[in-house]
Amino acid sequence: MPSRPSPMALQSSSPQPSIFRKKSTPAMSSAASYLSAVSEADARARAHGGTPSSTPALSLSSSVTTSSSDTVLDDPDAEFDDALSYPRNPPTSEQVFTTVHSEFGHCANEQYRFMSQHKPGTPYRSYPEQDPPHYILLTTYLSYLLVICLGHLRDFVGKRFRRSAYRHLLAHDGYAALNSDFDSFYTRRLKTRIDDCFSHPVTGVPGRTILLLDRYSPDYNVTMHPTGTRTRGLNISSYNYLGFAQARGGCADAVEACINRYGVSSCGTRLEGGSLDLHEQAEALVAKFVGQEDSMICSMGFATNSTVIPALVSKGSLVISDEFNHASIRFGVRVSGANVRTFKHNNMKSLENLLREVISQGQPKTHRPWKKILVIVEGLFSMEGTLANLPVIMELKKKYKFYLFVDEAHSIGALGPHGRGVADYFGINPRNIDILMGTFTKSFGAAGGYISGSKALIDGLRLRAHTGTYTEAMTPPVLMQVVASMASIMGISPAPSSNTAVQEVAELERHPGTAPMSLLPSWMPLSPAMVDGSDGQMRLRRIAFNSRYLNRGLRRLGFITYGCADSPVIPLLLFNPGKMAVFSRMMRTRAVPIVVVVVAYPATPLVTSRVRFCVSAAHTKEDMDMVLTACDEIGDLLDLKQGQGERWPLQEIIDRAVELVNMPEDS
Amino acid sequence: MSTTASSLEPLFTLVAQSYETLESTFYKIPGSAVIARYVKSSHRDDPGRTLLEVILIIFAIRTLLQSRTKAEASGKHFIEFSEKEIGELVDEWSPEPLAQPLNEAERAELDSVPVVVGPTGPKPKLANGKTVLNLASYNFAGLAGNQIIKERCIDILRRYGLGSCSPPGFYGSQDVQTQLEQDIADFLGTEDAILYSQAFSTISSVIPAFCKRGDIIVADRSVNFAIQKGLQISRCTVRWYDHNDMESLQHVLESVEKERIKKNWPLTRRFIVTEGIFEHDGVMSDLPKLIELKLKYKYRLILDESVSFGSVGRTGRGLTELYNVPVSQVDMLVGSVANGLTATGGFCAGSHIVVKHQRINGTSYVFSAAMPPLMTVAASEGISVLRNTPSILTTLQENIRVVRAILDKVDCITIPSHNASAVIHINVRTPSSTPAPAQLLSPTPLSPAIPATPLSPSSAKLSNPTSVRPRHPVQFDAELEERLLQDIVDDALAQGVLITRAKRLRDQELIGARPSIRLAISAAMSKKDCEKAANVIKTSCVKVLSRRR
Numbered sequence A: 001m002p003s004r005p006s007p008m009a010l011q012s013s014s015p016q017p018s019i020f021r022k023k024s025t026p027a028m029s030s031a032a033s034y035l036s037a038v039s040e041a042d043a044r045a046r047a048h049g050g051t052p053s054s055t056p057a058l059s060l061s062s063s064v065t066t067s068s069s070d071t072v073l074d075d076p077d078a079e080f081d082d083a084l085s086y087p088r089n090p091p092t093s094e095q096v097f098t099t100v101h102s103e104f105g106h107c108a109n110e111q112y113r114f115m116s117q118h119k120p121g122t123p124y125r126s127y128p129e130q131d132p133p134h135y136i137l138l139t140t141y142l143s144y145l146l147v148i149c150l151g152h153l154r155d156f157v158g159k160r161f162r163r164s165a166y167r168h169l170l171a172h173d174g175y176a177a178l179n180s181d182f183d184s185f186y187t188r189r190l191k192t193r194i195d196d197c198f199s200h201p202v203t204g205v206p207g208r209t210i211l212l213l214d215r216y217s218p219d220y221n222v223t224m225h226p227t228g229t230r231t232r233g234l235n236i237s238s239y240n241y242l243g244f245a246q247a248r249g250g251c252a253d254a255v256e257a258c259i260n261r262y263g264v265s266s267c268g269t270r271l272e273g274g275s276l277d278l279h280e281q282a283e284a285l286v287a288k289f290v291g292q293e294d295s296m297i298c299s300m301g302f303a304t305n306s307t308v309i310p311a312l313v314s315k316g317s318l319v320i321s322d323e324f325n326h327a328s329i330r331f332g333v334r335v336s337g338a339n340v341r342t343f344k345h346n347n348m349k350s351l352e353n354l355l356r357e358v359i360s361q362g363q364p365k366t367h368r369p370w371k372k373i374l375v376i377v378e379g380l381f382s383m384e385g386t387l388a389n390l391p392v393i394m395e396l397k398k399k400y401k402f403y404l405f406v407d408e409a410h411s412i413g414a415l416g417p418h419g420r421g422v423a424d425y426f427g428i429n430p431r432n433i434d435i436l437m438g439t440f441t442k443s444f445g446a447a448g449g450y451i452s453g454s455k456a457l458i459d460g461l462r463l464r465a466h467t468g469t470y471t472e473a474m475t476p477p478v479l480m481q482v483v484a485s486m487a488s489i490m491g492i493s494p495a496p497s498s499n500t501a502v503q504e505v506a507e508l509e510r511h512p513g514t515a516p517m518s519l520l521p522s523w524m525p526l527s528p529a530m531v532d533g534s535d536g537q538m539r540l541r542r543i544a545f546n547s548r549y550l551n552r553g554l555r556r557l558g559f560i561t562y563g564c565a566d567s568p569v570i571p572l573l574l575f576n577p578g579k580m581a582v583f584s585r586m587m588r589t590r591a592v593p594i595v596v597v598v599v600a601y602p603a604t605p606l607v608t609s610r611v612r613f614c615v616s617a618a619h620t621k622e623d624m625d626m627v628l629t630a631c632d633e634i635g636d637l638l639d640l641k642q643g644q645g646e647r648w649p650l651q652e653i654i655d656r657a658v659e660l661v662n663m664p665e666d667s
Numbered sequence B: 001m002s003t004t005a006s007s008l009e010p011l012f013t014l015v016a017q018s019y020e021t022l023e024s025t026f027y028k029i030p031g032s033a034v035i036a037r038y039v040k041s042s043h044r045d046d047p048g049r050t051l052l053e054v055i056l057i058i059f060a061i062r063t064l065l066q067s068r069t070k071a072e073a074s075g076k077h078f079i080e081f082s083e084k085e086i087g088e089l090v091d092e093w094s095p096e097p098l099a100q101p102l103n104e105a106e107r108a109e110l111d112s113v114p115v116v117v118g119p120t121g122p123k124p125k126l127a128n129g130k131t132v133l134n135l136a137s138y139n140f141a142g143l144a145g146n147q148i149i150k151e152r153c154i155d156i157l158r159r160y161g162l163g164s165c166s167p168p169g170f171y172g173s174q175d176v177q178t179q180l181e182q183d184i185a186d187f188l189g190t191e192d193a194i195l196y197s198q199a200f201s202t203i204s205s206v207i208p209a210f211c212k213r214g215d216i217i218v219a220d221r222s223v224n225f226a227i228q229k230g231l232q233i234s235r236c237t238v239r240w241y242d243h244n245d246m247e248s249l250q251h252v253l254e255s256v257e258k259e260r261i262k263k264n265w266p267l268t269r270r271f272i273v274t275e276g277i278f279e280h281d282g283v284m285s286d287l288p289k290l291i292e293l294k295l296k297y298k299y300r301l302i303l304d305e306s307v308s309f310g311s312v313g314r315t316g317r318g319l320t321e322l323y324n325v326p327v328s329q330v331d332m333l334v335g336s337v338a339n340g341l342t343a344t345g346g347f348c349a350g351s352h353i354v355v356k357h358q359r360i361n362g363t364s365y366v367f368s369a370a371m372p373p374l375m376t377v378a379a380s381e382g383i384s385v386l387r388n389t390p391s392i393l394t395t396l397q398e399n400i401r402v403v404r405a406i407l408d409k410v411d412c413i414t415i416p417s418h419n420a421s422a423v424i425h426i427n428v429r430t431p432s433s434t435p436a437p438a439q440l441l442s443p444t445p446l447s448p449a450i451p452a453t454p455l456s457p458s459s460a461k462l463s464n465p466t467s468v469r470p471r472h473p474v475q476f477d478a479e480l481e482e483r484l485l486q487d488i489v490d491d492a493l494a495q496g497v498l499i500t501r502a503k504r505l506r507d508q509e510l511i512g513a514r515p516s517i518r519l520a521i522s523a524a525m526s527k528k529d530c531e532k533a534a535n536v537i538k539t540s541c542v543k544v545l546s547r548r549r
């Protein structure tokens, strides 16, 4: 499906993507011309009487963009005029960027910054969920009905005339089918139709941009074959919230040093000889970061939930779970043997009613009181963009005496003025929350997860959770990425030489504080931006701006989105299943391709198929403009602009972005 | 009313059957009121549409009815309280503490966990500054610290960064990950393979991906904890056979078949789930016999090779290589990349169909981020090392032989593990226990030996397949043995040898395995060091266990 702008789109005031190319003067068709553009810009800056440029690059431990070892410069296929590999306005060397533009966008404009924080004293509110017009709902149901009927028809005919193709779906030779035609119906007849939107093979850094390995299917998505070509697209899909997916920069330097020193494995489980000093350092740092007494690290985020929850609750306990909680939480709860009840997503009334019911009724049949009640919510829901309503939950917690488990997989790093997650965002003391869990796969660009809480609790979990006994310990390179990225967000306080011991303890206790040098490996290379915390601050403020800008921009364009305005996860509702594939393909085949995630049933309710954007600190304002432009055009074509509320034309949104972001309340 | 309902029943079921899938998807309808409004308005506009609407309503009503019956089931015990009473009950309720503080023994256990400072390997340095001989860490082929792997990883780091930042379904399928899947499949000789990002979470997702309620699993009584969790999640019918006892397996398969015919069960999926080398005790499965039985009774075989992959066979391909059986006979071969290739993660290898199914149904594959690219490359390099240097596995077997030659002669312990197993479990010998089975003294360790003969006398009645407890459980005092073994571990550490007890969650395992010390032999260690370490362990065992009497 090529992206052909409709007449409507042509009328709009939006610039066509091709304008990007025309505008870029001089045309940067090669690395050499890019470099010369940089020096020209330098010359211009000098002519304007700017301060003489210092020699900033020398003090940095990592290569700057213009170094010849740049990944993109090495890349023979890279296009230099695609607005992805290089910025349209080349930076002057006064603006020192220690990053590669294709991994982490260059954005020096200090206006494009914001702070992610809940306004104290106001209740939490996400956008009210708007229902689409009735004809959209109806056509959605009808299209499901149609594809289901067609699918059954094709199965009916196929089973009679093409038996061999169905052999593995039917019982044969006395074996039941591994996956019967009935069980696999949804996958075969619905998902396969749009399989080109899923599991796309990629290569390289999943940063601001990503390299897709192109593929084609000769048989309607049954098989896929690589074409051998690659396409660089703007990546608004990876969970790279703070932009730490980087092959250059302070974190990568630290990881390289770590691999040289430690190798790549810790060879065993934590309790059976797989514990390294690095584990202990990282755990102390994580505890400091999230503001809890202690923490435990697990080598997989999913397993952090699935192997720890059984150590927290068991038979006779009750878990109260948000209906949209992640599969790993459900897995863990099921293994634990505890009873489960769910409440409606983020609906505090439903939660309170449920609490009153279960506490008064006690355990089923016996009516014995529950041993304990654990409420599990996610900090930021990854398909909805909503935040857990912590202020209310904390009130309920006081009243109903339940324990609270917050899964901060998506919110840690991505929310809050200090990047410490939802508690930070709402200004709640993390120690009042019993268990804070999170993963490193998202904001930190690493892998694995942590669980944190009081020292007594965590010590117990080290022995009683499945993690320490049975799962492989986290590997040194991953640990190092965690430590380096976390230290980068926190900033590093110098070694306490003159401080008294008392001061030192006070410093360790301060939250949200900096990373004490004593918690970092002594050999870890440190870049200046990491030490003074400016790198982390920049990331936090950029993601806050980008999230708010895209969120509000999409609403102003008239789209229906869910969630909170500060959420970096932005679901844009498509409803009709057919629009998912078209949306994804149109985005991918634009002049500047944009890579998006589309999700539908069973990950979402049946009617609310959606595209999910994951905003990153690595994106620039121009990237957000690009996404808005693309959505504007495609939204007109696909009739997606069904939202209510005030609308602005695209150009106005782009021009008044800063104003839009800083507006206190959005209608 | 009820008669019309019952006479309409066939019609209902007919509609329901033809759109059953649709029905299950419609559970999520956001409320019947909306639909009711719809039908009214659309009927006014266009009566032809009403038919479709009616179908939708039928589903909505069914959904409602079903949820009402569910509510009633739990409602039988529902007690009405006034608001005030509820308030009082809420005030009265006081929960147990979330975490019990550690008791003294647990504190001691946590404090005794060794911490390696710097890189791990055959001779790591511990927190107390001492350099020790390491027989605790999984490093079978000695890949830890391999210079080539390090260099490749740094190269990949500089091209891919560290994390994959996405699940495989959404732009997380890095080419290097696909490459590792291909490498594993090629190495083992299967059609395809799928990579999970943690070994422990692999099989506990593989089993429920295939085995649903109503399916039948026949499993060994001594399967590892990850399998136990997989069985628990899958909710299928589980039958147990005695640990590594093929006669018992045959008996169970036979009894299931009889039961099926008697109760006229429909044909469902049937699986045998077992391990290659058992994590609990190092015993090796008799793979040819397993395959013979599974073919005879038409079961599929899920084989967990977490311990054997990368440690047995001429080049480390595991049991299929050792026994020289075609790998296609193992339907789902699960292994650990973390143990076998000293990286991280796990895999399931099998046919295209088996793998493709998991890409949509393997919970911890779908809902978790893909492995970091550099770890997949470390594993790929590991495979190429194994392929190109068969001498590594020979060295490993030599080292195992050296250690066994010393430890097998110690009277106060027993070693249940197979002679070729790189994981060696040491049990305390109860003073009255029977002499070591003949198998342990088998002179040809590389050839697959006869499986351990069941300890129960053949005249005894067979165990009950529906219960995980065997009829003749081995009696032991777990607490006492654990204490003795920990004393041995501590003593060996004082002599400069790092070993560990096999740690287990005794209260959560289905049946408590006998406490043991678990050695992991590495090819990276010299023969002399192996000898030295084994002698230290021997001395410690003798010292601690002779004190006991």
Ligand SMILES: Cc1ncc(COP(=O)(O)O)c(C=O)c1O
Residues within 6 Å of the ligand: A300, A301, A302, A303, A305, A326, A328, A378, A382, A407, A409, A410, A439, A440, A441, A447, A448, A449, B367, B368, B369, B370
């Ligand atoms: C809420 C939540 N918890 C846990 C996880 C699992 O984390 P990982 O991908 O690190 O396994 C995810 C990942 O998507 C998640 O969204």
